[in-house]
Amino acid sequence: MIEGIIVQTLVKGSVYALLALGFSLIFGVARVLQLAHTAFYMLAAYGIYTFGDLMGLDPVWSILLSIGITTGLGLLTYKLFIDRVREHHVTVMLITLALAMVFQELMLIFFTGQYRSAPAIVTGYWEILGVKVVFQNLLVFAGAAVVLLIIWLLLSKTRLGIAIRATAQDTEIANLMGINVSNILFTVMGIAAGLAAVAGVLVAPTLVLEPHMLWPPFVMVMAIITLGGLGSIKGSVIGAFILACVEVLVVFLVPTGAFLKGAVALLVMVIVLIFRPEGLFGIVFEEERL
Secondary structure, rough: OOHHHHHHHHHHHHHHHHHHHHHHHHHHHHHOOOOOOOHHHHHHHHHHHHHHHOOOHHHHHHHHHHHHHHHHHHHHHHHHHHHHHHOOHHHHHHHHHHHHHHHHOOOOOHHHHHHHHHHHHOOOEEEEOOOOEEEHHHHHHHHHHHHHHHHHHHHHOHHHHHHHHHHHHHHHHHHHHOOOOHHHHHHHHHHHHHHHHHHHHHHHHOOOOOOOOOOHHHHHHHHHHHHHOOOOHHHHHHHHHHHHHHHHHHHHOOOOOOHHHHHHHHHHHHHHHHHOOOOOOOHHHHOOOO
């Protein structure tokens, strides 16, 4: 049982970490709540189903096309709907929430409400200590770990990362120092959409695809970034694995856990926030935003 709990926690936590990291980047740099974020996760999942199952393309091409097109849609969404009103935070929230619902309805139109399944990228399994570990789950964890490492290196070791952190720290000062803030925000939106797309592509073969699949991870991402501290990169990743572990424990240990996992995870978030309203890493974020 313990081995199964560990495997499921790593898989769920990896997906949540990718989604929460993208959301935190947007908030940390642009100071907006992009409520259509998990819609790109859904679009990428449907993308790999379309390219891999319906069109019969090679898995590598399916992955690249799904991530590329979804990231492009994220950039287009930012340029058309968010950029011109990003100073009006409530307006951005309403627009992006409406966009999420539009994407959902489009999936209903094109794919109906019928459940779909994406083809596995890799097949087979290893048996470790009596637990069957499916290669697809290993791919989810390994892929997420590689992407998280790349984002960390990008933010901490590159000129672009320095510019992103400077913009997150103080937009006006960054602009005075010669940083093109508009380009930085555009880039961050692309990175965030790309992270959501990677999460969707990796996890799609393990899920049942349907047009409402964006909402459960949306609720969890909201809980994770609140728990970790709004805009905190470290808090988002750690919070993702904490709530993923809570979800998995409830499913494994409680008879009706499959129905209660989300509620219990949110309850843990509420309890933490009662004693630490700024989240686990809220103070760190105030001092050093990224």
